[in-house]
Amino acid sequence: MTQRHSTQRLVTQRLHGPLVALTALMGVSAVASVVLAVIAPVEILGANGWLKPLKFSISIAIFAATIALILDTLPRRRWLWWLGTAIALLLLAEQVVIVAAVAQGSTSHFNVATAVASALYSLMGASIAAVWLLTLVLGVLVWRRRDGDPARRAALRAGIVVGLAGMGLAFLMTGPTSAQLSDFQGVAGAHAVGIADGGAGLPLLGWSVEGGDLRAPHFIGMHALQGLPLLVWGLEALVRRVPLLASVVTRTRLAWIAGTAWAGVTAITLWQALRGESIIAPSAPVATATALLAVGILIATAAVLRSPRVPEAGRRAPQPVA
Known part of the structure; x- marks a missing residue:
């Protein structure tokens, strides 16, 4: 060289x-x-x-x-x-x-x-x-x-789409609330919904436990950019122990299912926040939507795992993560 x-x-x-x-x-x-x-x-x-x-x-x-x-x-x-x-x-x-x-x-x-x-x-x-x-x-x-491992590519694509959506949710916090417009106190915008900013919140994260908080869907959606690729790397690490995951087609489908799940959780937590509900106190409609999403994801995952395929001919499966 x-x-x-x-x-x-x-x-x-x-x-x-x-x-x-x-x-x-x-x-x-x-x-x-x-x-x-x-x-x-x-x-x-x-x-x-x-x-x-x-x-x-x-x-x-x-x-x-x-x-x-x-x-x-x-x-x-x-x-x-x-x-x-x-x-x-x-x-x-x-x-x-x-x-x-x-x-x-x-x-x-x-x-x-x-x-x-x-x-x-x-x-x-x-x-x-x-x-x-x-x-x-x-x-x-x-x-x-179009190059590279399809599962990794799917995870990165889904991660960027959901991540950009999550980042964009920050702009929902920038507009002044009706209370701020009626009584200006030098503040324009808020992350809390239904209550004033401040008050009791989750440790470190600070998300309100008293009302809605737009920071929750913002955070969850934004970090799909890291979570989904990490999930696919985790699937690769399990290839030797779980033969079903040796198929690149299976891993790719699971990556898209995970992306759908992440987007669904982001959407539900956004809906919950806009309803003025704390992340730890979902209402019956929010809890029902969450349960339906979970059931749908489990069914889709089971369907993928019940019909495994071998890696495509001529395609080298990625080496498992050490």
Whole structure:
């Protein structure tokens, strides 16, 4: 192998630098947030303010790492490098605003009390909208690809579609509520439905246990981008122990079933939130819809597993994950 070919091989094996750096930086940010939550707690809306940058640090780290891995599956193009770099910078800008707001004992989201706060909130909104559009571009590129393992391709396609839908749900939180319009207090937008933001919530996640919370479907849908590919890798890891999973056709069908299930759960939790119901207290209609979805997914899964196929001729099944 010539030195030129060796260099090219190293380049193609290197993940996107700015996104990897952002992932590492968010790891540091998460640790710092935990430390500050203990030694310098700041109460904001009844909760420790440093929990917010902690959650966003973890979420941004996971998202940045995922985008870096997706870019690694695509042909090397300079414009794609800049696309990944733009995503990294936009996410970093959002995190900087969040941390700065907590350090000042204030909120970052929905805060329009002053000209500066309103400008920063607008910056965050524009950043996330841009990230959504750039991720959509990646989604189109991934969807058009025909090479690679079909099951992995199906999981990534479904993950991007559901993930983009979940990300888009954030925009439902940005409009002012009727109460905010009738009595302006420097706040425009809310994640809670039927109650005011704040109050009792689930540990770490903070989702309201008193009313609807749009953060639940937003979180669940957004992370399909990681969950569905991980599920397929898990199926590959079980190939030796579960012969039914040796068929690429079976794994591909299971990937699409999982994508349907993930989309269904996202839709149901969105419906539940819009009804003003807590994630831990579903009403009879929501519980019924959840049960019907579960039964449908179980029936579809059983049908796939009862009619296994061998891997397609000439196609090499992926090696099980160690």
